[in-house]
Amino acid sequence: MIGFIILFVYVAIFLLSFMAVRFLVQKTTRDFRSLKTVTFGDESAVTSNRIASIVSVLTIFLVWGTFTGSAWVPGFLHAPGPFVGDTSFTYTLETADGARDDATVYVHVADFGQGTEKFDVDPGEGIAKDDAVAMNASRSATILFDKNDEVSRRDGARVVAIDGVEIGPDTTIRADAGRFKLTDKGAISFTPPSGLQMEPIWLPPPEDVVSRVVEIADEGDRDSTLWRHLGYSLFRVIVGFIAGALLGIPLGYAMGLSDWFRGWFEPIVEFMRPVPPLALIPLVIIWFGIGETGKIILLFLASLWIMAIAARAGVSGVNISKVHAAYSLGASKYQIMRYVIMPNSLPEIFTGARVAMGVCWGTVVAAELVAASEGAGMMIMVASKFQLTDIVLMGIILIGIIGFGIDILMRKAESILVPWEGRS
Amino acid sequence: MRFDLPNGSSVQALENVSLNLKEGELLSVLGPSGCGKTTLLNIVAGFLAPTEGQIVLNGHHVTGPDAERGMVFQQGALFEWMNVRDNVSFGPRMRRQKPAQYDARVDHLLDVTGLHDFKDKAIYELSGGMQQRVALARCLANEPDVILMDEPLGALDALTREKMQGLVLKLWKETGRTIILITHSVEEALLLGERLLVMAPRPGRIHKEYNLPFAELGVGADLREVKKHPDYAKTREEILEMIWDMEEEIMGRAEVEQ
Numbered sequence: 001m002i003g004f005i006i007l008f009v010y011v012a013i014f015l016l017s018f019m020a021v022r023f024l025v026q027k028t029t030r031d032f033r034s035l036k037t038v039t040f041g042d043e044s045a046v047t048s049n050r051i052a053s054i055v056s057v058l059t060i061f062l063v064w065g066t067f068t069g070s071a072w073v074p075g076f077l078h079a080p081g082p083f084v085g086d087t088s089f090t091y092t093l094e095t096a097d098g099a100r101d102d103a104t105v106y107v108h109v110a111d112f113g114q115g116t117e118k119f120d121v122d123p124g125e126g127i128a129k130d131d132a133v134a135m136n137a138s139r140s141a142t143i144l145f146d147k148n149d150e151v152s153r154r155d156g157a158r159v160v161a162i163d164g165v166e167i168g169p170d171t172t173i174r175a176d177a178g179r180f181k182l183t184d185k186g187a188i189s190f191t192p193p194s195g196l197q198m199e200p201i202w203l204p205p206p207e208d209v210v211s212r213v214v215e216i217a218d219e220g221d222r223d224s225t226l227w228r229h230l231g232y233s234l235f236r237v238i239v240g241f242i243a244g245a246l247l248g249i250p251l252g253y254a255m256g257l258s259d260w261f262r263g264w265f266e267p268i269v270e271f272m273r274p275v276p277p278l279a280l281i282p283l284v285i286i287w288f289g290i291g292e293t294g295k296i297i298l299l300f301l302a303s304l305w306i307m308a309i310a311a312r313a314g315v316s317g318v319n320i321s322k323v324h325a326a327y328s329l330g331a332s333k334y335q336i337m338r339y340v341i342m343p344n345s346l347p348e349i350f351t352g353a354r355v356a357m358g359v360c361w362g363t364v365v366a367a368e369l370v371a372a373s374e375g376a377g378m379m380i381m382v383a384s385k386f387q388l389t390d391i392v393l394m395g396i397i398l399i400g401i402i403g404f405g406i407d408i409l410m411r412k413a414e415s416i417l418v419p420w421e422g423r424s
Numbered sequence: 425m426r427f428d429l430p431n432g433s434s435v436q437a438l439e440n441v442s443l444n445l446k447e448g449e450l451l452s453v454l455g456p457s458g459c460g461k462t463t464l465l466n467i468v469a470g471f472l473a474p475t476e477g478q479i480v481l482n483g484h485h486v487t488g489p490d491a492e493r494g495m496v497f498q499q500g501a502l503f504e505w506m507n508v509r510d511n512v513s514f515g516p517r518m519r520r521q522k523p524a525q526y527d528a529r530v531d532h533l534l535d536v537t538g539l540h541d542f543k544d545k546a547i548y549e550l551s552g553g554m555q556q557r558v559a560l561a562r563c564l565a566n567e568p569d570v571i572l573m574d575e576p577l578g579a580l581d582a583l584t585r586e587k588m589q590g591l592v593l594k595l596w597k598e599t600g601r602t603i604i605l606i607t608h609s610v611e612e613a614l615l616l617g618e619r620l621l622v623m624a625p626r627p628g629r630i631h632k633e634y635n636l637p638f639a640e641l642g643v644g645a646d647l648r649e650v651k652k653h654p655d656y657a658k659t660r661e662e663i664l665e666m667i668w669d670m671e672e673e674i675m676g677r678a679e680v681e682q
Contacts, residue, residue, distance in 0.1 A: 321501035324471055325559075329515035329566050330491030339514075343505035420504035420548050 002067065002196055005079075010063055017055045025051065061206060069197045070205035079196035082137035084111045089163050089177050091145055091188060093128040096156030103128035105143055109192050110136050112200055123148055127157075133190075138199055140191035142183060153186045162188070204390040209397070212390040230398060232374040236292065237360045237406075240299020244356065248304045249349060252311025253341070262312075269305055277302035277363040281370055290371035295364065302363045303356035310352020314345020347421040350414040357410060361403045376402075436627035437463045441477075443621075443630075445570075445604070450596050450639055452605045452617030454663065456670045460628025461606045462574060468604065469495050469572050482569065491515060494568030496559050496576045502547045509534065509543040511558055515566030526565065533561040536598070537591065553584035557591065564599060573605040577612065589615055590647055597643045610663050614638055614656065615647055622663060624670055632666065634659065 039045040065073035069081050088106045103124065110116050116134035123129035129148040135141040145159065146152040160166065162180045165173050173180040178192040200208065216226040254261040255269070280298055288294030318341055326340045368377025380395035414421070438460045445451060453461050466472040468479055470489040479486035481493070494515075495501075502511055510517075512533060516526035534540045537557040547555060556576055563571055576592075577585045589612060596603055607613050613620050618639045624631035636659065642650045650656065 319500045321497040321499075322503065324469070324489065325495055325497060325501040325562075326503075326514070326518075327471075327489035328469055328491065328493055328495040328568075328572075329518060329562070331514075331518040335518050339518075340503065343503070346505075420546060 002198065005196060006063060006067060009066070010059065013055075013059045013062070017059075018052075021049075021051050021055075064203070064206055067196065067198050068200070068203055068205035071207055072205075080193075081197045082109075082112075082195040083178065083192040084109050084137050087177050087192065089175070089180075089190075091128070091159050092161040092164070093145070093149060093151075093157055094160045095127060095151045099127060100160070101126040101128040103130050103145070103149070105131045105133060105145065105188075105190075107141070107190065107192070108132075108134045110134065112137055127151055135190075135192075137192065138194040140179075140189055143188040143190055145188055158186050159188060201387055201389055204393065208390045209394050213394050213398075216391070216394070226379075226398075229374055229376050229379045230402065232372075233361075233364050233368065233376040233399075234402065236295045236299055236364050236375070237357070240296045240364075241303045241353075241357055241360050243296065243300040244303030244360075245307045245353065247300075248307030249311040251304075252308040252313075253315055253337075253345075255308065256312045256315025257337075257341075265308075269308055272301070273305045273309060277359065278366050281367050284367075285371060290373070295367050295372070298367055299360045299363060302359050306352050306356040306359065307349070310348050310355075311345060313352075314348035315341055317348060318344040346418045347414075350410065350418055350421075354407060354410045354414075357406050358403065361399075361406060365399055438467075438474075439627035439629050441628070441630055445602055447569075447602055448600045450603045450605070450616060450618040451621060452607060452613040452619070453621045453623060454607060454610060454613040454617075454667070455623030455628075455631070456625055456667055456674065457608075458674070459623040459625035459670075461623060463628065464623075465572050465574050465604065465606055468570075469493055491519070491566055492569045494563035494566055494571045496556075496563050496571065496573040498575045499552070499555065499579045502555055502558055502562070504547045507544050507546055508539055508550070508558055511547065512539075512543075512561045512565050514562060529567075530561075530565050533565050536595065537561045551584075553580055553588060556580060556588060560591070560595065564595060564601075568601070570602045570604065573603065575606055575608060578608060585612070586647060590642070592616060593639060593643050596639075610660055610667070611651075614660055614663070615642055615650060620663075622666060625674060631670075634663075 036042065036045050062073060062077070064070070066077050067079050069078050086106065086108055088104050090102050090104045092100055092102050094100050103126065106119075106121050108116070108119060114136070116136060118134050119132050121130050121132045127150045128145070129150075131143060131145055131148065133141055133143055146157060149157065151157040159182060160168075162173050163175055163177070165175070167173055167180060167182060169182050169184075169186075171181075178190055181189040183189050213226065219225070251261075251265060251269075255265055256262070277298060280301060284294045284298045284301075288297055322340055322344065323336060326336050331339065364375070365377035368375035369381045372378040376395055376399050380392045380399075383389075383391035383395065441460075441464060443451075453464065455461050463472065467474050468486070470479075470486050470493065473487070486493070489495075503514065506514070509530065513526055513530045516530070531540075534543050537560060539554065539557055539561065542550060542554065547558065550558065556579075559576065573592075577588050580588060592603075592605075593616060595601075605613075605616055607616075614636060615638050617634070617636055620634040620636055621630055622632045622634075623629065638650050638653065638656060641653065
């Protein structure tokens with residue numbers, strides 16, 4: 001239910017901001033693209049709209065804040081929260097011999113995560129006595145109304161009406177105070193209005209996540225600070241990737257240059273390449289345990305085949321004219337390797353390295369989810385067991401940011417080291 | 425030269441091609457597509473071993489590529505990861521010459537080819553014509569005895585091509601190298617070929633040989649003036665006729681085969 005409302009709000013913001021930007025923002029850029037009349041179907045005329053990107057990110061935080069009652073979002077934008085405070089209702093008791101009496105139940109609803117304190121009320125007169133109930137927001141309470149009444153359900157007494165509305169075993173009453181039902185045994189089940197906000201245990205507001213980042217960065221979680229957890233994950237990825245590249249690139253070159261090497265390693269590489277590294281986790285744990293060795297070997301295996309195939313593709317991609325030209329300029333085999341084949345394969349190797357880094361980063365988190373004593377994956381896995389949703393969210397966001405950062409760094413390195421890519 | 429095909433048959437790419445080149449000669453080779461021009465050049469360069477016959481240069485057999493036979497390709501043979509100057513000085517550097525040994529030569533070639541202001545540019549920043557000038561300079565910087573050109577101007581537009589033809593003639597006269605030039609263009613073959621070889625296809629063989637005065641006339645002169653020479657138009661028509669006949673024969677045969 002809340003999911004559909006969130007989706008609706010999201011789509012509404014998408015459309016409204018699109019129209020608002022179309023009307024309000026004049027196209028001030030006057031580059032050659034603005035003169036193109038055919039843009040639908042011309043991919044080169046479509047550039048990413050920066051305003052849309054900014055609004056998109058803001059919208060995610062806005063929806064997040066709205067449906068969690070965040071302090072970062074002004075109060076009037078909050079989705080209706082759950083009922084909190086004091087309320088009361090009356091129930092009508094009918095004894096086995098047909099006598100009726102009304103009594104009032106006073107309910108104190110405490111906010112999420114706050115303790116409930118029992119309190120007493122004056123029981124009043126009559127067969128049915130007034131009750132006091134303390135409960136948490138968005139929960140339902142089963143009210144054993146007959147605890148203090150003169151007749152109990154065992155004597156045949158039952159509730160026949162709530163606030164004057166008839167109620168039976170199969171009816172549900174929706175009143176302003178909340179929702180009422182009778183349990184199988186005749187007790188009153190009361191649910192105050194739960195509103196449209198998410199409980200922090202499902203989705204904490206953004207400021208909780210941020211304060212958790214600060215807290216864990218300073219004080220740490222499970223004997224390790226946040227940086228230590230992330231550092232361990234990064235260290236494994238980098239060591240595993242470098243080991244994979246150091247072996248995979250020469251292997252790929254050898255496969256591209258020698259028929260014996262290609263014939264020997266092709267079955268192995270072609271078989272291992274489609275095996276997802278995640279499928280190797282159990283075997284790696286059996287062989288090497290859950291320590292660093294196993295993780296690094298897993299990442300080494302994840303990157304090895306990708307780098308070998310990239311290097312082989314780089315060798316096959318060399319234009320034969322370049323090799324012929326170098327030979328007729330007097331280059332030796334070593335010089336052909338050093339000055340023609342290696343630089344020519346750099347673009348392919350960089351593409352492979354970007355893929356391998358992405359796979360390694362995903363694999364290390366998954367491996368840590370399975371078993372580890374430090375690491376980003378282990379941090380969110382343990383947090384989820386204690387329902388610390390804010391740590392889980394923080395971990396996911398940081399893992400995403402780091403993965404994105406790695407990719408940006410690789411692209412920067414690529415554009416500096418391989419400026420000729422795609423331009424010859 | 426015979427190629428054995430995977431399906432068991434074979435193609436006679438070249439048959440009875442016998443040539444004798446004098447030092448400093450400029451030979452252009454012309455023929456319809458599929459007549460084995462490129463195969464011939466690859467054999468001379470040493471990239472292919474002939475099934476019969478031999479290539480002899482400077483008194484020794486040719487068995488593989490060597491710096492004594494420089495090659496200029498149509499395109500795509502420059503090293504994008506080096507700037508213009510490093511491309512041109514590639515040969516001397518591969519032979520471990522010291523900069524002092526080749527600097528003057530490389531700078532002179534950059535001047536002659538008009539690349540002096542572009543020597544620090546990357547290859548992909550140059551136009552197609554400039555890239556071919558780099559390829560020429562790179563080949564000459566290595567001081568080969570024979571220069572093999574495989575349609576070096578084929579990828580250029582008509583205007584650039586004409587300018588480049590003048591440059592090729594100028595460099596030929598200046599360096600005195602022996603050049604074998606393969607081309608599709610009859611005009612180019614006439615203008616640049618001191619000797620012109622027309623080849624016929626299936627099997628690839630020498631059809632006719634000409635000795636022409638136009639290359640000599642064209643050195644340092646306006647090539648358009650050369651084209652006004654009375655013999656030029658006549659020879660051109662004669663060769664075109666010859667090639668048209670061959671092309672039609674190929675087409676006809678292809679239609680019959682279908």
